Amino acid sequence: MNLTWSALGDRALVLTLDQCDTQAQRQLHWLAKQLAACQGVSETVPGMGNLTLLLESPACPMAPVAQKALALWQERPEAANVGKLHRIPVRYKGPDLHQVAEYTGLTEDKVIARHSQVVYEVAFVGFMPGFAYLTGMDKRLAMPRRAEPRLQVPAGAVAIAGQQTGIYPRQSPGGWQIIGYTDSPLFDINQRPPALLQPGDQIQFEVSRD
Amino acid sequence: MIEVLKGGIMASIQDGGRPGYRSQGIPAGGAMDPLALAVANLLLKKPADAPAIEITFGQTQLRFKKAGWVALTGADLGASFNGEPITPGWRFKVEPGQILHFRQPKHGFRAYLALSGEIAAPKVLGSASVDLGSGFNKPLATGEELDWQPAGDFNGPLYVRVPETGRLRVLPGPEFQTFDKLAQGIFWHTDWKITADANRMGYRLAGPSLHRLVGDELPSHGVVPGTVQVPANGQPIILGVDAQATGGYPVFGVIVASDLWQMGQLGPGRQISFIPTTQDEARQAWQQHCDYLKHVEQYVAAN
Numbered sequence: 001m002n003l004t005w006s007a008l009g010d011r012a013l014v015l016t017l018d019q020c021d022t023q024a025q026r027q028l029h030w031l032a033k034q035l036a037a038c039q040g041v042s043e044t045v046p047g048m049g050n051l052t053l054l055l056e057s058p059a060c061p062m063a064p065v066a067q068k069a070l071a072l073w074q075e076r077p078e079a080a081n082v083g084k085l086h087r088i089p090v091r092y093k094g095p096d097l098h099q100v101a102e103y104t105g106l107t108e109d110k111v112i113a114r115h116s117q118v119v120y121e122v123a124f125v126g127f128m129p130g131f132a133y134l135t136g137m138d139k140r141l142a143m144p145r146r147a148e149p150r151l152q153v154p155a156g157a158v159a160i161a162g163q164q165t166g167i168y169p170r171q172s173p174g175g176w177q178i179i180g181y182t183d184s185p186l187f188d189i190n191q192r193p194p195a196l197l198q199p200g201d202q203i204q205f206e207v208s209r210d
Numbered sequence: 211m212i213e214v215l216k217g218g219i220m221a222s223i224q225d226g227g228r229p230g231y232r233s234q235g236i237p238a239g240g241a242m243d244p245l246a247l248a249v250a251n252l253l254l255k256k257p258a259d260a261p262a263i264e265i266t267f268g269q270t271q272l273r274f275k276k277a278g279w280v281a282l283t284g285a286d287l288g289a290s291f292n293g294e295p296i297t298p299g300w301r302f303k304v305e306p307g308q309i310l311h312f313r314q315p316k317h318g319f320r321a322y323l324a325l326s327g328e329i330a331a332p333k334v335l336g337s338a339s340v341d342l343g344s345g346f347n348k349p350l351a352t353g354e355e356l357d358w359q360p361a362g363d364f365n366g367p368l369y370v371r372v373p374e375t376g377r378l379r380v381l382p383g384p385e386f387q388t389f390d391k392l393a394q395g396i397f398w399h400t401d402w403k404i405t406a407d408a409n410r411m412g413y414r415l416a417g418p419s420l421h422r423l424v425g426d427e428l429p430s431h432g433v434v435p436g437t438v439q440v441p442a443n444g445q446p447i448i449l450g451v452d453a454q455a456t457g458g459y460p461v462f463g464v465i466v467a468s469d470l471w472q473m474g475q476l477g478p479g480r481q482i483s484f485i486p487t488t489q490d491e492a493r494q495a496w497q498q499h500c501d502y503l504k505h506v507e508q509y510v511a512a513n
Contacts (some may be wrong), residue, residue: 011435045232059497193231
């Protein structure tokens with residue numbers, strides 16, 4: 001698995017994998033942790049099969065940081081540790097649950113079962129504060145976004161779009177198909193880190209009956 | 211106290227932003243023109259990234275209820291102080307009851323008003339900056355009162371000249387080579403128009419379409435303010451300081467750090483053009499940027 005780098009302006013660089021699977025993504029998170037404390041690096045931002053490094057200043061030479069990252073990658077552990085496991089209770093009563101069942105040809109109970117029986121992993125956090133991009137969803141649940149996005153999706157909405165599932169950390173507009181809700185606080189500015197779900201963490205949705 | 215007689219289009223407290231939280235999905239935020247913010251603060255001998263009021267486009271009216279020193283930099287938004295026109299670059303004293311009134315842009319797009327002492331502004335993750343997209347803090351609203359505790363005294367009014375805006379230097383981005391030669395040429399030679407869809411998150415540009423050789427979907431990666439993305443329609447988007455922390459569009463290039471402040475002074479309807487540069491030139495330009503601020507700091511200390 002080959003890692004290359006390219007400059008993103010004069011104060012950041014992107015490390016990119018030529019291919020990526022779950023294990024490689026975990027190794028990228030391992031690399032992010034190693035580089036966070038590295039001289040000249042101010043931020044590490046995991047993406048999908050890539051890792052962006054922000055320099056402390058445009059005055060910092062970029063090549064040594066890149067060389068350090070590529071050298072560390074050669075020393076990556078065979079099996080990188082996974083993050084924390086979160087159990088997230090979900091009330092599967094979303095307004096689009098019925099449409100998802102119809103589209104996928106499954107019963108609503110089967111949709112719920114398939115959604116709650118796998119362990120997801122946080123590939124990265126982006127889009128809005130605390131929004132985790134989860135990998136591992138059952139392919140049978142894949143469904144296009146709503147033709148008409150909702151103006152307001154409530155905080156805690158558990159939703160599906162394409163091959164992805166995710167949870168809205170706060171109220172926002174959105175086009176994902178809402179299948180349920182959780183009361184778990186996903187983003188709290190008073191916590192460190194403020195996002196509940198961190199890159200590399202694992203998530204298991206649990207069916208909540210109340 | 212400062213009474214907001216008129217909030218205007220988008221007047222908000224901004225500082226150096228909240229870098230360090232991109233992996234949490236949080237934009238860096240902060241002043242759109244960090245150079246003007248720095249000069250305003252330095253005129254009052256404050257840290258360059260201290261909170262100040264960012265006034266966008268104009269229409270804002272503020273009444274001071276206490277005596278103290280303020281500094282105005284950035285755009286010329288047709289400001290008058292106590293009825294007299296005042297141009298950006300000045301540090302001056304205000305007295306209770308006096309009014310600072312911004313009308314509309316004569317030059318530039320965002321003005322910065324720094325205040326000696328402290329303005330009480332709630333901090334979220336270490337920053338008082340307003341970030342509408344993330345829901346952090348709120349813009350100045352008509353009728354609102356800002357708690358201002360002036361402190362410190364100065365020898366007198368002082369003026370500092372700020373560099374002029376011009377072409378923006380851009381470094382080729384990770385996907386630069388995936389645009390054909392024609393598209394690359396078009397990018398550098400076009401006077402792009404900033405559309406009405408321009409805010410602190412990003413500026414959509416209008417002009418000829420930029421064609422990519424490959425049309426593959428790209429996985430999202432971290433982005434920085436000043437990143438020039440090109441979506442499938444071929445019309446570039448420049449990311450602002452409130453842009454989301456990760457993006458998935460092809461990156462044509464990135465505006466160099468030393469020129470990023472200029473984005474804050476460009477508004478809808480304005481033309482914008484780019485000039486290719488190298489990492490070495492970018493580093494030299496950053497050095498000049500730092501030297502300029504050092505010079506301002508020394509000049510203020512000596513006066």
